[in-house]
Amino acid sequence: MADTVMFMAESRAQVGKGAARATRRIGKVPAVIYGANKDPEPIAITPAQLRAALAQPGFFATLFDMDVDGNKQQVLCRELQVHPVTDVPMHLDFLRVTERTRINLEIQVNFINEEESPGLTGGGVLNIVRHAVEVICRAGAIPEEFVVDLTGLDVGDSVHISDITLPDGVRPTITDRDFTIATIAAPTVAPIEEDVVDEDAAEGEAADGDDDDSAEDGED
Numbered sequence: 001m002a003d004t005v006m007f008m009a010e011s012r013a014q015v016g017k018g019a020a021r022a023t024r025r026i027g028k029v030p031a032v033i034y035g036a037n038k039d040p041e042p043i044a045i046t047p048a049q050l051r052a053a054l055a056q057p058g059f060f061a062t063l064f065d066m067d068v069d070g071n072k073q074q075v076l077c078r079e080l081q082v083h084p085v086t087d088v089p090m091h092l093d094f095l096r097v098t099e100r101t102r103i104n105l106e107i108q109v110n111f112i113n114e115e116e117s118p119g120l121t122g123g124g125v126l127n128i129v130r131h132a133v134e135v136i137c138r139a140g141a142i143p144e145e146f147v148v149d150l151t152g153l154d155v156g157d158s159v160h161i162s163d164i165t166l167p168d169g170v171r172p173t174i175t176d177r178d179f180t181i182a183t184i185a186a187p188t189v190a191p192i193e194e195d196v197v198d199e200d201a202a203e204g205e206a207a208d209g210d211d212d213d214s215a216e217d218g219e220d
Contacts, residue, residue, distance in 0.1 A: 004074070005053060007064045012042035020091060029089050033066065033075055036096035043068055050089055061105050061142055066094065076103065076139065099140030104173060106132040109146045109164075109181060116151040119184035124155040127185045133161065137170040148181060158183045 012023060012030065019042070020030040028044035043066075053059060059077060066075045075094035082089055097103065109131055114120050133146060146164050153159070159181040161172055172179075 004063045004065055005056075007045065007049065007053070007066045007075075009043040009045045009066055009068045011069050012044050015040070015042045024090070029092065031092035031094060033068070033073070033094045033096055036098070038096065041068065045092075047089070050092075054089075058108055058144065061107055061144075063097070063139060063142060064094070074098065074139065076105070097139035099138065101139040102136060103139055104134060104136055105142065106134050107143050107146055108132050109148060111148045111150055111182065113149050113151045117153045117184065119153055119155040119157060120150065122155070123187045125185045125187060126150070127183045129180045129182055133164075133181070134173045135166070135170050136173055137167075141167060141169050143167055143170055150184075153184050155184050155186050 009031070010028070012019060014022075015032070023030040023044045027047065029047055029050055031043050031045055033041040033043060053062065053064075056062070059080075062076070064075050064077070066073050074097050076097055077092055078095045079093040080089060081091040095103075109128075111126065111128075114126065117124075117126075120126060135143070137143070143166075146166075148159050148164065150159075160178045161174075161181060162178045164181070166172075
């Protein structure tokens with residue numbers, strides 16, 4: 001299960017674009033908490049802790065303990081708006097959840113033991129079809145990652161969702177087929193053939209060149 005991360009925030013008295021701009025002017029990032037049949041709650045968070053959270057993998061699959069002026073609630077980030085040019089975070093939407101809230105989210109797929117794959121050590125290529133898998137699960141049981149062991153896989157082999165052991169209560173949103181996660185493909189670059197030089201022909205060309213030089217010297 002993914003770890004829960006503490007987030008400190010301050011309540012904002014006003015909402016709207018003007019209030020959000022005012023929050024950014026004082027160096028904070030505006031956000032809102034919604035859901036659980038409660039009124040939306042505007043908040044402000046510090047850029048430093050947001051940058052630290054974004055630097056970790058699986059930001060949108062991380063359960064946060066949001067402390068708003070001493071009032072704690074569990075939330076998930078459902079939307080992050082960034083500046084179109086600088087990519088600086090501009091606004092966030094957080095969803096209130098409980099341990100039993102069922103949610104859709106993407107879980108990152110990581111691959112291990114590439115050196116134990118005959119296909120890869122023999123020059124094959126790991127073709128990753130899905131870097132993440134969308135699943136439905138409880139907020140209190142979010143997987144940290146899905147791990148694919150490549151041991152023994154050869155060129156032409158594939159990894160499907162059925163090859164991944166999903167935790168109890170976690171299921172993929174795609175259920176009508178055993179979709180592909182990755183394949184071991186053959187090398188796509190053909191080997192470069194070395195040019196074969198005819199030594200006799202090369203010597204003949206060199207001799208012809210010497211004769212030309214001699215003729216030119218005689219003309220002078």
